[in-house]
Amino acid sequence: MPCSLRNKYLIPTIDDLDKYFGIKGSKILIRIDINSPIKPETGEILDDSRIRAHAETLRELVERGAAVVAMSHQGRPGESDFVSLNKHAELLEKHTGMTIHFIDDVIGPAAREEIKKLRTGEILLLDNTRLVSEEIIEATPEKHAESIFVSRLAPLFNYYINDAFATAHRSQPSIVGFPMKLPSAAGRVMERELVALSKLYNPEERPRVFVLGGGKVHDTLRILEYLHSNRAVDRILATGLVAELFLVAKGVDIGEANMKVLESKGLLALLPRARRLLLKGLPIETPVDFKTLVNDNVEVEAIGSSIKGVIKDIGPQTIKMYVEIMKEARLIVLRGPAGVIEDPRFQDGSKELLRAAVESSAYVIVGGGHLNSIAAKLGLSERPNLHISTGGGALLLFLAGEDLPGLVALAKSAQKFFDKFLKQAALP
Numbered sequence: 001m002p003c004s005l006r007n008k009y010l011i012p013t014i015d016d017l018d019k020y021f022g023i024k025g026s027k028i029l030i031r032i033d034i035n036s037p038i039k040p041e042t043g044e045i046l047d048d049s050r051i052r053a054h055a056e057t058l059r060e061l062v063e064r065g066a067a068v069v070a071m072s073h074q075g076r077p078g079e080s081d082f083v084s085l086n087k088h089a090e091l092l093e094k095h096t097g098m099t100i101h102f103i104d105d106v107i108g109p110a111a112r113e114e115i116k117k118l119r120t121g122e123i124l125l126l127d128n129t130r131l132v133s134e135e136i137i138e139a140t141p142e143k144h145a146e147s148i149f150v151s152r153l154a155p156l157f158n159y160y161i162n163d164a165f166a167t168a169h170r171s172q173p174s175i176v177g178f179p180m181k182l183p184s185a186a187g188r189v190m191e192r193e194l195v196a197l198s199k200l201y202n203p204e205e206r207p208r209v210f211v212l213g214g215g216k217v218h219d220t221l222r223i224l225e226y227l228h229s230n231r232a233v234d235r236i237l238a239t240g241l242v243a244e245l246f247l248v249a250k251g252v253d254i255g256e257a258n259m260k261v262l263e264s265k266g267l268l269a270l271l272p273r274a275r276r277l278l279l280k281g282l283p284i285e286t287p288v289d290f291k292t293l294v295n296d297n298v299e300v301e302a303i304g305s306s307i308k309g310v311i312k313d314i315g316p317q318t319i320k321m322y323v324e325i326m327k328e329a330r331l332i333v334l335r336g337p338a339g340v341i342e343d344p345r346f347q348d349g350s351k352e353l354l355r356a357a358v359e360s361s362a363y364v365i366v367g368g369g370h371l372n373s374i375a376a377k378l379g380l381s382e383r384p385n386l387h388i389s390t391g392g393g394a395l396l397l398f399l400a401g402e403d404l405p406g407l408v409a410l411a412k413s414a415q416k417f418f419d420k421f422l423k424q425a426a427l428p
């Protein structure tokens, strides 16, 4: 079954690629996103969840009889996490249980020689795609199709697979150029993301409750503006810094210390937009109490009188109220933690909301590194009604209604190469 999103993109999957072209004996270039947090002093990979997720797709392609060449970026040039992928190769080896050949080159003669030599059943990992300067240029698929990056590698492959949902918001050659040159499909990680996110466009999945917190308030406002103008949400439960901004917009006194926090992060400038949303009737709930820090003591303070301490988490009454609202939902999206979860004293809000969401009868989509780590800690990752998104920025933009260039390129590729498939899989 192809993936379709918003009745707009029709994207072939690995099954479609196999059915219409045949994978056995082919050579496949796959874009994965194993960009991971790195400890600057040692280069150690601090979280291997993306590596684990993509290992499954690589293994499946090998089992279907392909020779597989994987590529990914890591960090950005000039930053401390811009490193080679040699350590990633070791972890891919651990999680696939297969030998991973690694070459410290991307498009040069050494890489091309290795690609040519690769046999069926073998996996080769190229080095950090951002070692190629073209990879940090944003341009159209048509322009990137003519890049040196794509021109050097595309002729060596039969197919291209994009498994990197987390980089689908970048219009870079490894994401949008290859689909213009090769029959292309979504990998399993990408497919799972698209299937989960397509629920956001299913009119039956209502009421929809969005629990939005964390520190990326600017991005969250964009999401709220999109959701509201498209009537795509029924209730919003605000937590984290998002909640503080909306309380101030409602005229609630959150105390001097917290106003200073908002000011220092440049968030007070967002007040007019938050007020406009409230005036338009945005169905947003804000906390009735908080866990605060007063001279290093944890206190619970209710909204009403001015708050003395620094807000660090939502309080127990808010958790109760939000859990009740979630019980009604058919679809729950949680993004951004409810509090400063780096301090274990302030993890309760995020933990309780996550737990209640997966125990409800709703389908649950969780996004963002902080909440994902809490879900893993609670052992929730395997729950059948839960989708943990690999996307950070990509998910934020998707939820704000943006077209993701990586998805657009795959859909364009389908129109170019999958004639029969498109006729048979007409959009619903």
Ligand SMILES: Nc1ncnc2c1ncn2[C@@H]1O[C@H](COP(=O)(O)OP(=O)(O)OP(=O)(O)O)[C@@H](O)[C@H]1O
Pocket: 213, 214, 215, 216, 217, 239, 240, 241, 311, 312, 313, 335, 336, 337, 338, 339, 340, 341, 342, 367, 368, 369, 370, 371, 391, 392, 393
């Ligand atoms: N009330 C609060 N006051 C200050 N910081 C907060 C508060 N609530 C949450 N945060 C902070 O928000 C940060 C996480 O927010 P962010 O929006 O980056 O979430 P994320 O889901 O991990 O996103 P991503 O994975 O895209 O980086 C944490 O560092 C946390 O301490």
Ligand SMILES: O=C(O)[C@H](O)COP(=O)(O)O
Pocket: 033, 035, 075, 076, 166, 167, 170, 391, 392, 393, 394
């Ligand atoms: O972690 C991410 O959000 C993706 O890997 C994209 O990384 P980028 O923001 O450096 O393009």
